Structure formats: structure tokens, C-alpha cells
Amino acid sequence: MFITRIFYGIAYFVVLIYEIIKAELDVALRTINGDVKPEIMEIETVLVRPISQTILANSITLTPGTLSIDLDSEKRILKVATIVKRDKDAVIPFEPYIKGMLE
Amino acid sequence: MDILLISEYILMASLAIFAIASIRIATRKTIGMGLVGVSGLSIAVATLLVLIQEVYGIAFCRDIALALVILGPVGTIAFAKVLRGDLMLDALTIVRSIFLILASVLILLSAIGILRFKDDMDKVVYARIHILGVADMGCILALFALYNPLLGAAYLILSPFAAHAIANAFYYGEENHD
Structure with missing residues (x-):
């Protein structure tokens, strides 16, 4: 449905801005107390289309504290560098919204 | 303990007391009182940060102190301008x-x-x-x-x-x- 896609798009932007503000405060706090230990992890995504994978990787990099290094489009695996060790769901909270928006 | 460390601790205590006094002044109702209190508080905190760096060896305290020393008077000047009525608010x-x-x-x-x-x-x-x-x-x-x-x-x-x-x-x- 076209209408639900627009709804998911708006929700995606709201969630993205909320996550950016949250991560921004988190990283700013970490620069003060020095609790920084960079890690590289691999994340498997459910997205299939290359455009949605690119948008997901871009949103990950836009959030301070997480950074996408590489994207394997066929195996659907993202290499992500995080500022401390995090679990998978904390890195990509906007994945269902992109899935609803583009797939 | 040597005399320098003792005097640093005395300065720290007096700065803390001065900071509390500034906060009390800043909570008075008029804006002028607030400006006096906040400018006193900012220089007290800046000196306190330099002292903390000296005593405990935390390196980045001096950067924050530098920012406070520069930004504190600038902010005070801006708000004083507003108080005079020069700026639209x-x-x-x-x-x-x-x-x-x-x-x-x-x-x-x-x-x-x-x-x-x-x-x-x-x-x-x-x-x-x-x-x-x-x-x-x-x-x-x-x-x-x-x-x-x-x-x-x-x-x-x-x-x-x-x-x-x-x-x-x-x-x-x-x-x-x-």
C-alpha cells in the first residue's frame, strides 16, 4: 500500500532523529569520562533491495557512535564499528521502518 | 605534606564557599543579581578546575577551564546588553x-x-x-x-x-x- 509506505517514511525520520539525539548525548558523555573501546561486529540484515541496504548503512553512519565499514549486498551482511560493545538490536533500531518504507 | 599542597586545599575550600555564595546571589529575583552571581560562579569554577588538574592530574580540566574563562564574560556581556535594552529578545x-x-x-x-x-x-x-x-x-x-x-x-x-x-x-x- 502506498499510504502505509508514507507513514513508515515519516516514522523512520522521527525514529532516526530520536536515535541521533540519544547517541549524540551518549558519545558526548563518553568523551568526558573516557569510556571508549572500539569494536567491529558483523550484522545480518533482513533487507533485500540494495537501495534499502544503502539507506540502512547511511543511517548507521549518521548516528554517532556507530559506523558502517562494509556492505555485502548478496550475503546481506554489514560490517559495523561501534564505540563500545553493543548488541545487534541497539545498532539498527530503524530497520523495520526501512523495511516497511521500501520493501 | 608540603606547604604548597596545603595552600591549594585552602584555596579549593574558599572557592567552593564562594561558588555557593554566588549561587545564592544568583537566585535573587532581579536579572542584575543573576548576572553578578553567574559571573562569580564561572570564574570560581574555572579556577577550581585548574586546581583539580594541578592536584589530581586530570589533563582535560584545563581545556574546560579555558572555555569557561572565555565564554563566561562573553555571555555576561551579551545578557548585560539585553538588560540595557539594546537587543531585541x-x-x-x-x-x-x-x-x-x-x-x-x-x-x-x-x-x-x-x-x-x-x-x-x-x-x-x-x-x-x-x-x-x-x-x-x-x-x-x-x-x-x-x-x-x-x-x-x-x-x-x-x-x-x-x-x-x-x-x-x-x-x-x-x-x-x-
């Missing part, structure tokens, strides 16, 4: 000023953070890119507050590509994999 101006000050705090924090980690730390490049992201967001916020939304939006879209390019190049070019 409506809601939009206040919101924009809050955004600009928030952006400058973020930029200062990232300037401290980008310098404080040692070069021999594990994967320090990624940590520095993460901290650069904070400065990016601060600059985007400042661009929006300065009525340049096109520049802000362009950088919002483009900055992840640059960060990703640095990380990708470092991962495949310089970092040694086993």
Missing part, C-alpha cells in the same frame, strides 16, 4: 541562541575528545571518527539555526559517505588482519 531569538550554544558545547566536547585518546589505543581511528560525528551534528544544528537549511541538509546527507569512506579505506588499507 523574542522567542525565536532565544530558541536560536539555545541551539547555537548547544552546538558550541558539542563542538568543544568533540575537540577535547579527539585529542584525549592516546595513539597506541586499539582501533583509535574508529573512536576518532565516532567523535567527529558529534562535531558534525553540532555543525549541522548550527547551520539550521543560522537559517541555512540547504547547507545543513546537504551535509546531513553527505557526511556519512565521508565517514564510511575513511573507515572502509582504513579497514582494508592499513589495519592488519590475521
Whole structure:
């Protein structure tokens, strides 16, 4: 449905801005107390289309504290560098919204 | 204990008492009293931070003290101008000023953070890119507050590509994999 896609798009932007503000405060706090230990992890995504994978990787990099290094489009695996060790769901909270928006 | 350390502790105690007195003055009802209290508080905290760096050896306290020493009088001058009636003060101006000050705090924090980690730390490049992201967001916020939304939006879209390019190049070019 076209209408639900627009709804998911708006929700995606709201969630993205909320996550950016949250991560921004988190990283700013970490620069003060020095609790920084960079890690590289691999994340498997459910997205299939290359455009949605690119948008997901871009949103990950836009959030301070997480950074996408590489994207394997066929195996659907993202290499992500995080500022401390995090679990998978904390890195990509906007994945269902992109899935609803583009797939 | 030597005499220098004792005198430093005495100075610290007197500065703490002065800071509390300034806070009490700042809570009086008129704006002039608030300005007096806040300017006293800022110089007291700045001196206190330098003392803390001297006694406990925390390196980045001096950077924050520098920022306080510079920003405190500037802010006091701006608010004194407002009090005189030279500047217009409506809601939009206040919101924009809050955004600009928030952006400058973020930029200062990232300037401290980008310098404080040692070069021999594990994967320090990624940590520095993460901290650069904070400065990016601060600059985007400042661009929006300065009525340049096109520049802000362009950088919002483009900055992840640059960060990703640095990380990708470092991962495949310089970092040694086993």
C-alpha cells in the first residue's frame, strides 16, 4: 500500500532523529569520562533491495557512535564499528521502518 | 605534606564557599543579581578546575577551564546588553541562541575528545571518527539555526559517505588482519 509506505517514511525520520539525539548525548558523555573501546561486529540484515541496504548503512553512519565499514549486498551482511560493545538490536533500531518504507 | 599542597586545599575550600555564595546571589529575583552571581560562579569554577588538574592530574580540566574563562564574560556581556535594552529578545531569538550554544558545547566536547585518546589505543581511528560525528551534528544544528537549511541538509546527507569512506579505506588499507 502506498499510504502505509508514507507513514513508515515519516516514522523512520522521527525514529532516526530520536536515535541521533540519544547517541549524540551518549558519545558526548563518553568523551568526558573516557569510556571508549572500539569494536567491529558483523550484522545480518533482513533487507533485500540494495537501495534499502544503502539507506540502512547511511543511517548507521549518521548516528554517532556507530559506523558502517562494509556492505555485502548478496550475503546481506554489514560490517559495523561501534564505540563500545553493543548488541545487534541497539545498532539498527530503524530497520523495520526501512523495511516497511521500501520493501 | 608540603606547604604548597596545603595552600591549594585552602584555596579549593574558599572557592567552593564562594561558588555557593554566588549561587545564592544568583537566585535573587532581579536579572542584575543573576548576572553578578553567574559571573562569580564561572570564574570560581574555572579556577577550581585548574586546581583539580594541578592536584589530581586530570589533563582535560584545563581545556574546560579555558572555555569557561572565555565564554563566561562573553555571555555576561551579551545578557548585560539585553538588560540595557539594546537587543531585541523574542522567542525565536532565544530558541536560536539555545541551539547555537548547544552546538558550541558539542563542538568543544568533540575537540577535547579527539585529542584525549592516546595513539597506541586499539582501533583509535574508529573512536576518532565516532567523535567527529558529534562535531558534525553540532555543525549541522548550527547551520539550521543560522537559517541555512540547504547547507545543513546537504551535509546531513553527505557526511556519512565521508565517514564510511575513511573507515572502509582504513579497514582494508592499513589495519592488519590475521
